[in-house]
Amino acid sequence: MLYVDVNVKCVTTVTPAQKRPILPMFELTKDHEDFRHVVRDFAEREVAPHIAQWDRDHHFPSHLVPQMGELGFFGLVVPEEYGGAGLDEGAFTYLCLAIEELGRVDQSVGITLSAGVGLGINPILTYGTEEQKQRFLPDLVSGKTLAGFGLTEPDAGSDAGATRTKATLADGQWTVNGAKAFITNSGTDRTSVVTVTAKTGERADGKPEISAIMVPSGTDGFTVEPAYHKLGWHASDTHGLTFSGCVVPQENLLGERGAGFKQFLKTLDDGRIAISALAVGLAQACLEQVTEYSKTRTAFGKPIGINQGVSFQVSDLAVMVEAARLLTYKAAWLKDELESGRRSVAEVKQAAAIAKLYSTEAAVTGTRIATQIFGGNGFMEEYPVARFYRDAKILEIGEGTSEVQRMVIARGLGLPQ
């Protein structure tokens, strides 16, 4: 078992930018490790024994959602008044730990939590009116319900500004028309609402005005399409959504009219760090699997790990896991520091893109190493590394592709745009 021991003391005082140490410093505390233990225990007892079956059956394990709610996973970043943990500091780091540990056992369960919080809860928490928060958050935090966020469209992915879904306001009601693609947690038996971005008009500069509108499940004209046939993430719920003449009250507008795109961009950095944590969990799982296999699998009368062709690959993977974890928790720490007003948005954005890019590529590489070392067995679904291999690829795509991360990093470096 490999843990990063980040024994560097956290600088908690407000330091002027110019006096900041060159190396940002952070640590995972005993509290973090206590929490990690609980999540790991939960994942190994409640998820691991069943996941192969769920994966095979494309079954969304809905019953885990209230269990995770009860343990407080969905409320880590939420104030107490809506049922959350009400943490003053460090909330996001706890969330990343939970995502990593779930992701170590299964990526689908990890993304269910990550999307449930990042895309379901966060937009409502950040931009919702008091009434909207009271209406939706307590059930989302307890895991009674789930919420989705619909941004991507069949013809609008990384260029989210090309949104074609439209919402028109008349007589105090929004009428939504259009389609959304690849929306996580949007069609489960406990999905209560999906927030969608839609064009609500044109700005003075001629660009489309994008707003976010909450569409409760079951609204007439809101159709959840059949689940996708995905390469991986089989136990995660993903659907296309169509809206035709779908009418919701005016007060279902989330946040400011015309701010839909801006609001969304603000949640992107969190999402990237969360996916990075998910990738760390996957790479860690690969490392554990190949380490054990290299010791126990024999070829030519010896454990295969005695061959440098194998052991060097395992060593490389160990380095990747360590580096990915450090980048991820540094980004998470910066995000928590940002919440406390000690860091800038630009720092978080850069760290999030760097962590997401590195960790997800490390995870893909890690699953390739793992399946290779497992040989023929790695191609068999009897071994979890086959599922890991299928689950990894999406990490380089969702929440901004690797290419988009490189664009963000280049922009952060001040390269000509």
Next chain:
Amino acid sequence: MNIVVCVKYVPDAQGDRTFNEDNTTDRANVDGLLSELDEYAVEAALKIVEAGEGEVTVVTVGPEQAADALKKALQMGADKAVHVSDEAIHGSDAVATSLVLAEAVKKIGSPDLVLTGLSSTDGTMSVVPAMLAERLGLPQVTQVSTLEVADGTVKGRRDGDAVSESLEASLPALVSVTDQINEPRYPSFKGIMAAKKKPVETWSLADLGVDAGQVGLDAAWTKVESFAQRPPREQGEIVTDEGDGGTKLAEFLAAQKFV
């Protein structure tokens, strides 16, 4: 209703088990945890208190690391913890352990109910609950799979191979529970945070008025003479089917007296 739950810190069954030079289980240098069988006792206590009122105190006897077992119980929801730790206790047998536990329970106060698990997952003797009940002069209701507390009595069902017995005792009493009684909860995030503020007292033998000569390896009635690792499992016999596979299989089963 005040409940004391006796718990044990045991080596993780999934990890490597090692022994000390004196043939006692190495508890200090291995990954340990709250004995899974004791989680059921903690859960049972929490359920009783949550349904009414009162306080759950967990107590353990063990080395410094045993505090982790108490922490887990506190994270699950127990109110306070007592850790009896003393070098002299090292190597104690069940008789001595029950003596130390009994004195600890007396010092905690007079609980209405003392709960324990079915047995420890490392020693697996199952005798401490009965010994403890005798030392405390309490009625003992052991190895029950149901538990009901009402009107000054405790009722439970003990499932045997052939019969199930319904038992009843007046409170205060000692009850040991099986792994069939409930589904122990996982600590919630709030539970983890709350546990940090809960009181944990550490007592030595002197605090309990127990003479060091009554406990430890030298006072043990039984002693582990030697131990040996179980030999690794050997590869099974592979039969090549040359048209007589069925016969060979039947012969094998007959030789093992399976058929």
